[in-house]
Amino acid sequence: MTVQTQKAGPAGAWWQHALVRLGVLPLLLAIAVIVFALLSPNFLTGQNLLNVARQSTFLAMVAMGQMLALLTGGFDLSVGKTLAITSVVGALVMAGAKSSFPDAVGVVIALGMIAGIGAGTLVGIVNGIGVALFDVSPFMMTLGTASISFGIALTLTSGVPVYGMPDAFGDTFGFGQLFSVPTPVYVTAILYVALYLVLSWTPMGRYLYAIGGNLKASVLSGINTRFHLFMAYVLCGLMAAIAGIILTARLETGEANIGASMPLDSIAACVIGGVSLRGGVGRLGSVVLGAIFIGLIQNGMDLARIASYLQEVVIGVLLILAVIADQVRYRLLLKLKD
Amino acid sequence: MLTRPPQENPAANSATGAPPLLRVERLSKHFPGVVALDAVDFDLAAGEVHVLFGENGAGKSTLIQTLAGVHRPTAGVIRFRGEAVELDSVHHARQLGISAVFQEFSLVPQLSVEENLFLGAEITFYGLLNKRELRRRAQEILDRLGFPLPPGKRVQYLSRAEQQMVEIAKAFRSEPAVLILDEPTASLTEQEAERLFALIDQIKRRGVGVVYISHRMNENRRIGDRITVLRDGRRIATLAMDAADDERLLQLMTGRVITQIFPRINYSPGALVLEIDGLTTADDLVRNVSLKVRAGEIVGLAGLVGCGKSEVGRACFGLESIAQGRIKFDGGDTTGDTPRQMLRRGLCYVPPDRREEGLIMVRSVRENVALPALGQPPLSRFGVLDRAAERKLVHSLTQRLNLQPQRIERDVQYFSGGNQQKVMLAKGLTRQIKLFIFDEPTVGVDVGTRVAIYEFIRDLCEGGAAILLISSDLPEILHLTNRTYVMYRGAVQGELGGVQITQDAVLGHFFEQGAAP
Numbered sequence: 001m002t003v004q005t006q007k008a009g010p011a012g013a014w015w016q017h018a019l020v021r022l023g024v025l026p027l028l029l030a031i032a033v034i035v036f037a038l039l040s041p042n043f044l045t046g047q048n049l050l051n052v053a054r055q056s057t058f059l060a061m062v063a064m065g066q067m068l069a070l071l072t073g074g075f076d077l078s079v080g081k082t083l084a085i086t087s088v089v090g091a092l093v094m095a096g097a098k099s100s101f102p103d104a105v106g107v108v109i110a111l112g113m114i115a116g117i118g119a120g121t122l123v124g125i126v127n128g129i130g131v132a133l134f135d136v137s138p139f140m141m142t143l144g145t146a147s148i149s150f151g152i153a154l155t156l157t158s159g160v161p162v163y164g165m166p167d168a169f170g171d172t173f174g175f176g177q178l179f180s181v182p183t184p185v186y187v188t189a190i191l192y193v194a195l196y197l198v199l200s201w202t203p204m205g206r207y208l209y210a211i212g213g214n215l216k217a218s219v220l221s222g223i224n225t226r227f228h229l230f231m232a233y234v235l236c237g238l239m240a241a242i243a244g245i246i247l248t249a250r251l252e253t254g255e256a257n258i259g260a261s262m263p264l265d266s267i268a269a270c271v272i273g274g275v276s277l278r279g280g281v282g283r284l285g286s287v288v289l290g291a292i293f294i295g296l297i298q299n300g301m302d303l304a305r306i307a308s309y310l311q312e313v314v315i316g317v318l319l320i321l322a323v324i325a326d327q328v329r330y331r332l333l334l335k336l337k338d
Numbered sequence: 339m340l341t342r343p344p345q346e347n348p349a350a351n352s353a354t355g356a357p358p359l360l361r362v363e364r365l366s367k368h369f370p371g372v373v374a375l376d377a378v379d380f381d382l383a384a385g386e387v388h389v390l391f392g393e394n395g396a397g398k399s400t401l402i403q404t405l406a407g408v409h410r411p412t413a414g415v416i417r418f419r420g421e422a423v424e425l426d427s428v429h430h431a432r433q434l435g436i437s438a439v440f441q442e443f444s445l446v447p448q449l450s451v452e453e454n455l456f457l458g459a460e461i462t463f464y465g466l467l468n469k470r471e472l473r474r475r476a477q478e479i480l481d482r483l484g485f486p487l488p489p490g491k492r493v494q495y496l497s498r499a500e501q502q503m504v505e506i507a508k509a510f511r512s513e514p515a516v517l518i519l520d521e522p523t524a525s526l527t528e529q530e531a532e533r534l535f536a537l538i539d540q541i542k543r544r545g546v547g548v549v550y551i552s553h554r555m556n557e558n559r560r561i562g563d564r565i566t567v568l569r570d571g572r573r574i575a576t577l578a579m580d581a582a583d584d585e586r587l588l589q590l591m592t593g594r595v596i597t598q599i600f601p602r603i604n605y606s607p608g609a610l611v612l613e614i615d616g617l618t619t620a621d622d623l624v625r626n627v628s629l630k631v632r633a634g635e636i637v638g639l640a641g642l643v644g645c646g647k648s649e650v651g652r653a654c655f656g657l658e659s660i661a662q663g664r665i666k667f668d669g670g671d672t673t674g675d676t677p678r679q680m681l682r683r684g685l686c687y688v689p690p691d692r693r694e695e696g697l698i699m700v701r702s703v704r705e706n707v708a709l710p711a712l713g714q715p716p717l718s719r720f721g722v723l724d725r726a727a728e729r730k731l732v733h734s735l736t737q738r739l740n741l742q743p744q745r746i747e748r749d750v751q752y753f754s755g756g757n758q759q760k761v762m763l764a765k766g767l768t769r770q771i772k773l774f775i776f777d778e779p780t781v782g783v784d785v786g787t788r789v790a791i792y793e794f795i796r797d798l799c800e801g802g803a804a805i806l807l808i809s810s811d812l813p814e815i816l817h818l819t820n821r822t823y824v825m826y827r828g829a830v831q832g833e834l835g836g837v838q839i840t841q842d843a844v845l846g847h848f849f850e851q852g853a854a855p
Contacts, residue, residue, distance in 0.1 A: 213699065214697065
């Protein structure tokens with residue numbers, strides 16, 4: 001068999017222009033949909049696609065937060081353990097409050113959610129203080145807080161799931177539906193709109209891009225870089241915490257062992273969505289698409305009966321391919337000159 | 339001393355049988371959005387010093403970087419000893435015998451002098467480093483060059499001049515056939531520079547060809563045999579050094595007569611805006627500097643690279659920590675204030691390095707220009723952006739500065755150097771500014787943009803702003819300022835006003851007192 005290798009024309013083939021303009025995500029999405037539709041007849045049904053949407057929500061929330069850290073040129077490896085500590089603290093407070101005031105279900109749920117989200121956000125605050133005020137590298141800082149949060153979550157629960165939350169919590173936030181769309185999807189949509197407004201319609205959003213694009217130039221432009229760097233990590237923690245509390249509602253227990261794959265998956269969703277690891281570049285919509293893409297892959301592999309251990313391999317391969325494609329795109333960009 | 343006659347005609351050369359050491363035919367190099375080199379011809383004979391001359395951005399750096407294997411040419415041929423070569427890397431060029439010393443150092447600060455000298459060419463004994471031999475060879479090179487450097491010292495503890503010596507010594511690791519020197523004397527003292535010239539004479543006699551870049555004419559005359567003038571990426575002329583007088587060269591370099599470049603400025607010095615009193619910075623690069631800037635005047639701050647003039651400007655904007663002295667701006671004491679506070683008070687510092695500190699390359703012109711004014715009306719109210727007002731403001735500013743092309747949504751990185759500079763200037767116009775500090779405002783821009791920038795500065799000055807112009811470009815200081823301070827090694831060496839600002843007077847203060855007449 002002879003393989004004919006054809007070199008791209010000097011002006012750049014059409015696919016090169018398409019790659020530069022759109023990024024790698026549309027291509028990946030198209031391939032995934034075609035492959036899984038061929039592998040499983042159930043894949044392209046309305047019910048299944050709704051499943052994909054619901055399964056992707058948690059990752060989408062975390063990835064949107066992760067994007068903020070990536071925009072500033074850093075990242076947050078503690079998002080997974082933020083989910084864990086949110087879940088454990090939220091569940092413990094809710095269970096405790098329920099035994100004290102069994103009748104005030106609404107108050108019990110509110111107290112638990114505030115405590116849980118507060119605990120998760122606190123991780124973000126500590127990250128922000130370390131990175132923005134003490135110039136600790138995001139790598140070490142968030143790795144450290146991940147270990148701290150996980151340790152606290154395990155200590156609080158002795159590693160055992162926390163039960164005793166009001167049924168209404170899970171029924172409303174985990175399994176609730178409105179017009180047959182699940183609650184977590186609404187939460188994600190609200191967070192998306194809120195974050196879109198911050199990124200595109202406030203000076204703060206602009207500053208996050210600026211800080212990641214060129215920290216020194218941002219200082220010289222009179223931006224309070226430390227404060228905004230701090231806020232990026234706080235908001236990232238907040239997004240992970242919200243994801244954590246909704247996931248707790250879905251599981252109906254407080255778990256210290258959730259979210260282990262979140263750091264990798266959320267960074268993967270961002271990178272596949274075209275967020276630059278160099279900072280300063282990225283679109284919120286593409287990040288959500290990136291998260292949906294990963295959800296789609298997992299769902300498709302489930303339907304195609306691919307073992308979950310093997311799925312980990314596939315996600316890792318996809319992430320590396322996405323980064324390589326990003327590099328190729330960067331080089332093409334230089335070659336094609338605008 | 340043997341000097342070859344200048345050879346304009348390649349045919350004459352090949353008739354003698356010996357092809358030139360290095361020959362470049364119609365070399366072009368394109369970068370995204372920029373033609374850095376446009377069909378340039380250049381040749382270098384063995385045993386000659388060929389000076390490259392031109393403004394910043396004329397293509398000198400790109401040419402030598404292409405010769406040294408940093409860039410691959412877009413078109414054209416490089417011939418080395420008559421053979422066409424494709425230089426894949428700096429390493430490859432060096433193996434052929436083409437060594438370059440760039441302005442930007444390529445040293446690893448954490449490694450010692452000897453480790454840096456032999457980086458990538460370590461001497462090993464069955465895979466293990468032969469440290470004794472390394473030390474011996476390093477000492478040998480340093481001795482031959484006459485550089486008093488301890489080979490075991492870490493490069494980060496050396497002064498800039500000493501680092502420059504290490505960089506030069508690196509090129510002499512193996513005897514090069516072609517040596518490329520880019521502003522090698524920028525941070526050397528006169529004695530150190532003299533030793534470098536003697537060295538160049540010495541290797542010339544051994545048949546090494548030298549490509550030399552310097553903006554100092556007396557240096558070029560001292561060692562050059564031929565001179566090639568570049569402008570906007572094109573070769574304008576190649577002359578024998580003795581046939582080229584200063585006025586002719588300046589005209590070839592800029593493409594115009596000097597009076598067309600610098601505008602006439604009406605100064606009207608008014609209220610005192612900036613007063614620096616006995617300033618010493620924590621890193622000791624600035625020592626006991628005092629100066630004053632008034633509204634409606636352009637005050638120059640001149641001196642060699644590394645004399646501390648840039649640090650004075652940075653200290654005013656809150657970018658340097660101050661050990662001693664006071665800075666008073668607009669009536670208040672602002673010593674130690676942050677850039678954010680200074681910008682609010684009405685001081686704008688325009689940094690020299692666009693890529694490093696000035697602009698966010700991956701974002702659009704609109705976002706870059708609006709950045710300093712984003713947090714206040716009219717661009718935002720109660721934390722919400724008014725994007726229509728932003729577009730309008732940026733549009734009017736880029737139109738005023740004649741940005742080419744007028745596409746404010748395009749990433750800054752796709753604009754030419756001159757247009758990037760315009761984006762930086764536009765940033766300064768988004769707020770009410772009383773004092774502009776321009777730090778090397780025309781580095782890497784073409785003549786057209788240079789004229790536009792000078793007119794921009796004139797308009798600001800005549801509009802009543804105070805301007806502190808920090809520049810290593812002597813004509814800029816001579817023709818734009820009405821008062822000038824000259825710095826040498828962190829201290830103000832002299833203050834000149836009006837007609838006193840002449841080339842001789844300014845240059846006289848560039849070096850140690852007493853060295854100049």
